[in-house]
Amino acid sequence: MPTSAGTSSIRTRNEQVVQLILSDIFSHTAPSSTPRAVLLASVQSVGRRGALQRIRHHFSQIGEPPAQLSLDRLHLYASPKPSTEVVSSSYPRFDGDMSEMFVALVDEGIRRQVNLAVDLSDLPPPVADTVATRLRDAGYRAGAMVVATSEDQDRQASALYLDLDRSDAPPGQTLRSDFDRSHARIRALLQTLAARQLIDQLQVVTPQGQQLYATEADPVTGQVNERAAVYALEDFARRAALPREIAQSALRWQTLAQRLSAQQQMSRDLVAQVIAWRNEAVRKAEADPEAARWLSWGRAAEAFRVMDPQQLQREFPEHSKLVERLQDAERYALEHFPHLEDRARFLSQTRARLAERIAEGRSPMTKPSPTKPPRTR
Amino acid sequence: MESRYLRLQLDAEVCARAEAVCARKGADLVDVLRALVSQIAQSDTIPDTLAASPRSLTAEEAPFSRYDNDLWSASRTLVDADLALSVLDQFIAQRAHQLLEAKANRSPDVSLIARLEAERKQALGARALLNPDDADGIAQILRAYGPQAG
Numbered sequence: 075m076p077t078s079a080g081t082s083s084i085r086t087r088n089e090q091v092v093q094l095i096l097s098d099i100f101s102h103t104a105p106s107s108t109p110r111a112v113l114l115a116s117v118q119s120v121g122r123r124g125a126l127q128r129i130r131h132h133f134s135q136i137g138e139p140p141a142q143l144s145l146d147r148l149h150l151y152a153s154p155k156p157s158t159e160v161v162s163s164s165y166p167r168f169d170g171d172m173s174e175m176f177v178a179l180v181d182e183g184i185r186r187q188v189n190l191a192v193d194l195s196d197l198p199p200p201v202a203d204t205v206a207t208r209l210r211d212a213g214y215r216a217g218a219m220v221v222a223t224s225e226d227q228d229r230q231a232s233a234l235y236l237d238l239d240r241s242d243a244p245p246g247q248t249l250r251s252d253f254d255r256s257h258a259r260i261r262a263l264l265q266t267l268a269a270r271q272l273i274d275q276l277q278v279v280t281p282q283g284q285q286l287y288a289t290e291a292d293p294v295t296g297q298v299n300e301r302a303a304v305y306a307l308e309d310f311a312r313r314a315a316l317p318r319e320i321a322q323s324a325l326r327w328q329t330l331a332q333r334l335s336a337q338q339q340m341s342r343d344l345v346a347q348v349i350a351w352r353n354e355a356v357r358k359a360e361a362d363p364e365a366a367r368w369l370s371w372g373r374a375a376e377a378f379r380v381m382d383p384q385q386l387q388r389e390f391p392e393h394s395k396l397v398e399r400l401q402d403a404e405r406y407a408l409e410h411f412p413h414l415e416d417r418a419r420f421l422s423q424t425r426a427r428l429a430e431r432i433a434e435g436r437s438p439m440t441k442p443s444p445t446k447p448p449r450t451r
Numbered sequence: 452m453e454s455r456y457l458r459l460q461l462d463a464e465v466c467a468r469a470e471a472v473c474a475r476k477g478a479d480l481v482d483v484l485r486a487l488v489s490q491i492a493q494s495d496t497i498p499d500t501l502a503a504s505p506r507s508l509t510a511e512e513a514p515f516s517r518y519d520n521d522l523w524s525a526s527r528t529l530v531d532a533d534l535a536l537s538v539l540d541q542f543i544a545q546r547a548h549q550l551l552e553a554k555a556n557r558s559p560d561v562s563l564i565a566r567l568e569a570e571r572k573q574a575l576g577a578r579a580l581l582n583p584d585d586a587d588g589i590a591q592i593l594r595a596y597g598p599q600a601g
Contacts, residue, residue, distance in 0.1 A: 102579035124532035124583040150544035
């Protein structure tokens with residue numbers, strides 16, 4: 075149990091950190107005469123910051139930049155990453171309750187009358203409820219924005235983040251995330267917000283921000299129809315992928331497996347998980363004749379981008395005509411481009427064009443498919 | 452017959468891939484290398500394919516080692532935006548804590564405080580302006596603040 079002197083010291087330290095958080099969170103914000111709040115609810119952990127920023131960008135364009143609140147941003151003040159400079163045992167940290175802090179920041183936003191972009195996704199349900207209730211009681215117009223995703227997209231985004239983030243910070247959730255549980259949590263949150271009439275707009279969007287569904291509160295009952303939104307969310311998550319999409323997913327997993335397994339410092343458990351997902355995606359693609367064809371074209375195209383002609387000839391004899399064209403291009407480049415850079419650029423463009431033809435199933439040596447390749451979006 | 456050991460130091464990933472290729476063909480990498488050495492000795496030349504490409508494939512040149520634009524552009528912008536915002540947030544929080552600590556010092560270093568203030572302010576400004584759909588802007592942030600930043 076902390077002594078009274080210890081408690082006082084923590085309080086003083088917390089007050090200092092709280093001032094910093096206030097200063098950071100509310101910098102570059104402006105009050106609004108009709109303040110609004112957008113409550114973000116996302117199954118996918120990677121992409122939430124971007125979604126909040128997209129909301130900020132929208133409000134900024136009308137001259138009312140909002141404050142953004144998310145638990146993961148607050149956590150940085152509780153356990154900042156060690157710096158290469160000025161780090162000591164007295165490093166000030168926030169030791170208070172994060173949920174209380176979150177609600178206090180919402181209250182501060184209300185006091186300042188600024189628009190708010192609030193990530194409710196990870197908040198404990200009672201805290202999310204408190205936040206939405208405070209906003210409604212303060213006269214804010216609040217809308218919920220739900221980001222829909224599929225399990226495969228969610229997994230790939232997490233694995234991609236893991237590869238690109240070369241710092242020590244892990245992505246918001248582990249690769250073994252429970253997609254179904256996250257979905258259930260978001261559904262329950264929407265039901266609460268709708269049933270308690272805490273929102274007057276509801277929108278379902280893709281991770282890239284395209285709208286899938288939108289509705290407003292019924293003017294008589296004051297309630298939004300969250301069932302249709304949940305249907306849109308589920309429909310997006312469970313929709314059957316087209317053969318080409320199945321193949322593209324398998325090709326993306328191939329890249330992730332290749333890149334992550336080449337990283338020495340990467341956890342072998344995570345790599346094993348990514349390889350298992352890659353194998354799963356490849357099995358799925360190979361089980362569908364149309365997807366299997368796209369997959370085989372995609373593999374050959376990727377080889378075409380990187381391998382030398384001799385290797386290509388050995389590995390992909392069915393594309394020998396295009397290999398010959400590549401060799402012709404090499405000879406042409408040697409004769410006509412004295413500068414190495416020009417030669418490399420020309421060959422790189424030629425490779426890319428030939429690879430694209432293979433990926434699209436337009437290689438002259440590719441056996442004609444019994445059915446026409448499907449139209450893709 | 453007098454024998455001799457030949458030691459090779461190879462990239463572990465390249466070696467693993469070569470072993471996998473040999474395994475698919477029902478062969479062992481060491482046996483294949485032994486056969487290659489015999490072939491070179493007997494034919495008094497090296498195979499044309501190797502002569503044309505004496506270099507082994509590096510990890511970067513292997514298929515699927517790069518993010519192909521057609522397959523990845525949508526997810527890359529999304530994840531890069533998240534990463535850019537994350538590194539900015541980390542930077543801002545870090546500078547804020549460093550400022551607190553620097554100011555609490557009995558003999559504060561004024562120039563250090565001024566530098567930390569300026570860096571924090573600049574990062575807050577960059578964060579405020581970041582457009583999550585602007586791939587070039589995101590790339591700039593990652594270059595300036597990302598894990599690879601100097």
